[in-house]
Amino acid sequence: MRYGETGFNLEIDLTRGNIERVETDPKLTELHLGGLGTNSKILWDRVPPEADPFSPDIPLMFSSGLLGGTPAPGANRTIVTAYSPQTLLMGYSMMGGFFAPELKYAGYDKIILRGKSPNLVYIWIHNNKVEIRDASHLRGKGAVETQEIIRQELNQPNAQVAAIGLAGENRVYTASIEQGRSSCSRLGMGAVMGDKGVKAIAVRGTTDINLARPAEFIELCNDVLKYIKFRNEHPVPNVMTILQGLGSPQEMLHVDEKWHTENFSWGNARSRRKDFWTKEVEDRWKEVQETVRTRLISCYNCPMKCGAIISVPGLSAYMMKCFSKLTYTMAAFVDDIDFGFKIAQRATEYGVDGFSTPQIMAFGFELREAGILSEADFAGCPSDNEGKFYWMLDRIVRREGIGDILADGIHWAAQKIGNGAEAYAHNNIKKHEQLPLKLGMLNPIYFLMYATGEKINITQIEGQFPQAPFATKEEREEFISDWIQCPDDKFKQIVMDWEFRGEHSNPYYPTIDMSVDVVDWQEKMHYIDDALGVCAGLSSFPLKPPYHMHNYPKFISAATGIDMDEDGLTKIYNRNRNLLRAINVRRGLRRADEVPPEDHWKKRFPELETQLLDAYYKFKGWNNNGIPTKETLQALDLGYVAEDLEKRGIYDETAPAEKASA
């Protein structure tokens, strides 16, 4: 019997319509845990690096994590991977909700979709019974609408459905996969799903998940719940409201948007509006949000309420979380949040990424103002800010006219448009649009996370280490006094010594070595979460979370029976981190690509930044070009990866930095 995991994957060849239930190798669980870890392994093993992201050979994988569906609170994430059509690197995007646990109860750890269906289909998984069904009647239907239609036609109110909207069908590079209150938005996984001809996957499961050491496991779960309760009653003091609690930013709960609206940039990540948040705005926004927000809701087995049901009069209800109430509003320079809730309804039904898409639209209008795009490109476009954005959203999703070019995202659109458009593509990392946040002083920790993160998403790489120093010694002492998550006292010392000004302040403090250390810890937590399928909102994302390096090994042992300790878990993290890096290296990722947006900080320090990257690579056991060395890979049982990189001549390349110093 397998514990924690089901031990089976569902392999579906869409080209031939073949469906197989395949037993997995328990050894791979010991090496990679599950989720992102085993997805990476499968991608490495099966796919030639030369393949186009839309090649039928590339498997689109929907994976639960190793703890998914067990009683571990918040273990509900679905990890979706393929190659990203936008970055061309491995794309991994994740959603909460209810899908992964249901998949586990149906008896599978992963769904692996290969090939391409000749017609639009949906997949219906009911325990051992799996069908590929015609979806021609669902063509063009909204992503939320589709979920409901499928549940009704199957007469399965408890089925969980992940669906794409029109954007995915049309291979828009920012297409999302929507499921309940959650969506897998980043890096174009919806486009890959649409390209495979799969409109939706519905799953219903009624079988058991087994635990190796049940009493011990439940005790750990009880401790986590107790700690969540404690944290909800004790917000972290002396940090911004949004950083005080657990979960993803509580944007559905809070109505006070002074910080976001005045500190984040409007339009194409350009201008800050420092006096925006007036009393009048505050009253209006509060009224709107409290009117449209029907209920705060959660993902599977999690007490946090990061999402909400949104019912705008006259529009069908949908679900929202995090920051997307603001992204369209701010990108379009609309002063009324009412617009944000309305356009997000249409965008959610279309199934598009609420971070990238508004920026793409703002980018399009900026090019028009600059005369780089012509008036002919905007024939029929209304003149008001709201109307313009609705018009553009429709063009992009339908791939009509200028929308067809913009549907490939800012980077590729700029390449195609030319004529100086590249300069307007200023807020990308590795070709992917980022949060419109522009700051003053370089923070060395964030520099490294932005530059080197394989997730390629600023918002998902925050962590358990404070974002800024505390003002006084008393505040610092208070913070470290109950910092049970901290893996080593050296991090407490950094917090104690970190100042706003002077010798111990950004960008030179935390020092280079300290910064690398902190980043490694933050990354480690993310890689573990993504392999276990636990929400970052209870672990790697907020300050003082219930899951951390000290209790995770116990969870894994009690769930699976695998002997695990902190060192063992660290080794698995390093293995998964290096394997993912190697996949991307094989796809062409090099040091030269590891650059945050030029204007992310006003004050930049080229020499320091070079030293930071040098030190980070060295710490990781990578060469100066960001490539894991043979020794590093061999020590992580990844000798076969080293051999492959060697065969491809990747170790013979010279790093730009070495060239410069030579």
Added chain:
Amino acid sequence: MGEKKKKIIKTIKVDLDKCNGCRACEVICSAFHATPKYSTNNPARSRIRMIRHPVRDIYVPVYAGEYTPAECMGRDKYIIDGKEYDECGFCRASCPSRDAFKEPDSGLPLKCDMCEDDPPQEKPLCVQWCLNDALIYEEREEEVEEEEKPSDAESGLKALTDKYGLEMIADTFARMAQKS
């Protein structure tokens, strides 16, 4: 008339407005009732079910009650605060019209037992795991008339009598007695 006696009534107060739909109640219920305890979990075996329809904002945790062999004749609908609820959305019965409250493999009916345990749990586990206080455990004392509890055989026979009538049961009994 029996004697008056004090009895503790166990109640779970369900506050639909506070429910966030996470289904932690289902998770822990199915784990608690597994054998050995907590060894498996499977919400399909849970004795509490979230009747959940997010887009219509319907969130109703329902506890498994009595088994009934027949479907209802009608299925009424209730409109509360502008939201339409199916009657089944509040019903505790394990019945043929739906898959809730039945063991998924055997189809045997499930019933909430308030997590009877030795030593006793402070509160039912679903209440313990509901951090949003949608489920609140309450005990109240009631005076009840003491009844003599019928034996299993008696209540079985009573059910048969209700169904077939006393005469037929008596005839059948006489016939069976003769044969043996």
